[in-house]
Amino acid sequence: MNSIVTQRFINCHDKLKKDQRIKSSRQFALSLEYLPQSLSEILKHRRDVTIELLRKAIDKYKINPVYLFTGEGPMFMKEEDHKSFRVLTIVTDTQNDERIVHVPMPAQAGYASESSDPTFIQDLPSFSLPDYKYKVGTHRSFDVAGDSMEPTLFEGDKVVCSYLEPNLWESSIKDNYVYVVVTKGDVLVKRVHNHIKDQKCLKLISDNGYYEAFDMKITDVKEIWYVRAKISPFLPSPQNIKNILREEISDLRDSMNQQSGIIENLYKTIEKLVDQQSKN
Secondary structure, three states, rough: OOHHHHHHHHHHHHHHHOOOOOOOHHHHHHHHOOHHHHHHHOOOOOOOOOHHHHHHHHHHEEEEEHHHHHHHOOOOOOHHHHHHHOOOOEEEOOOOOOOOEEEEEHHHHHHHHHHOOHHHOOOOOOOOOOOOOHOOEEEEEOOOOOOOOOOOOOOOOOEEEEEHHHHHHHHOOOOEEEEEEEEOEEEEEEEEEEHHHHHHEEEOOOOOOOOEEEEEHHEEEEEEEEEEEEEEOOOOOOOHHHHHHHHHHHHHHHHHHHHHHHHHHHHHEEEEEHHHHOOO
């Protein structure tokens, strides 16, 4: 029953004990919120390691996932490598094609805090789109909350996004493009200015001028998603939009003409009053 990944996991466990980074197998299991008895079964080659246990071990002890799954590279990651690494949960269909996970507004606070929890992600709704560009890479969609991105995006719109790897943030985030920025407590849809290289932060800008721009420390950012498209429930009236604008301009012109007529009549009344006063 013992897989090659399980054997590499055991190698990492043994290395941690040898280097005295853990005192015992029991302490190792408890630090990962795992039953010591179940870990003992893994170490005795009686069961395989689970994905969830691997995820926790990678996060806690900086075990190198490349080593676990391919056997290449060092057993453990350096601190800078670990900071940029995230285990991203995906959802696939029966053909093993990746689906687009949708994060609705009520789930966004939970997503910000539980985005690495496979169970949480798998319980979210998912869908697919026919365009080929959504068949390559990992995608999410998010509900737009509030009015901070009006008139570009309205509350209730959905943005479809591509995942941006953390090691690409500094070089790939483009100024003035719209991104979904997932922090440790929130999901933000903003226009972004990239100041990672010189200031270690992003400037987040709202299209609605009522809201002021603000800086977000890059250390507070968990995920960044590049907005590729929007799905909107709002449609214009059956009339052509240009015709609507013409009608609005025509109404404005009529209103101005009426006001001009009122002002002209007012001038005439004043002139009559002045004439009467001069005769008296």
